[in-house]
Amino acid sequence: MINKTKFLAVAILSAGILSLSQNAFAGNTAEQVVTYEVQAINELSVSAGTATLTVNSATAGSAPNVATDTTTSYAITTNETNRKITGALSANMPTGVVLSATLAAPTGATSGGKLALSTTAADLVTGVATLNESGKGISYELSATSAAGVVPSATKTVTLTITAG
């Protein structure tokens, strides 16, 4: 009788442990994943789409006076490092006429100073990294030699681009 009782106790105890084990495997935990993908952001905008420059005066004996426009500015956001801002024209200027641009540098970057624009991209600002700033000045300058003569009014598109630098 004693031996049978011990057998019963062992059997029931084993059933209890087995039950505990099954509950553990049944799963009182669950896992889900929150994924956030940050894509490269390189956004640049200008405050106005048009700047007008007219060369129409000169001091006698000197080249025509340079026309300057400082009415526009740019805003920039990038979440990347080692970026630069380039500037290029939609078409080259006529012979003897030069359109130049100077962009103020955002924090930590370096302005390339006054650079003549052409269809080949010019590095207007270098060393741009992870920033967002607005109201950075743009200065356009139009100059012409006397030899250029009278140049009909024309429109050129200046494209500013953030690119790897």
Next chain:
Amino acid sequence: MKSSLHKILPWLALAGLAQGADLTSSGDWIQTITAAHLSSGAGSDLQAQFESVSGVTTLTVANASGAWSLRARRSGGQGHPDVTVYVKRTSGGGGSGSISGGTAYMELTTSDAEIFSGSEARSGISLQFKLTGLSRKVSPATYLSSIIFTVQ
């Protein structure tokens, strides 16, 4: 025989207490962050927070007899240190039991914390997530935060 039963009963009671609830979940959240999420275009930073849709993840508590606590924590180190993940319950689901708490956003950390509690079986408990701390300082990449839910 009587003496032996006295020894057995505590073990039977222990086995009964260990009848834990089962938990299943469904639905991950994937948030893609682009220039469209700048707060006001070029010159601005990313918006302050990102929210999933309500019910992006649902939980089901089954085989529960009595009260339970639903706890959660973040796991793994593939998230960005600037980014905080929050969770809240947006519906109680259905079932024979009850559910309470968890309707306000709660930050998920690496430590288990109760987000809501209930009793008996509940299915289709809806959750919503929120991310804060994303900015232009967070480098372009894919970040993961595993969320471990536990019912006790």
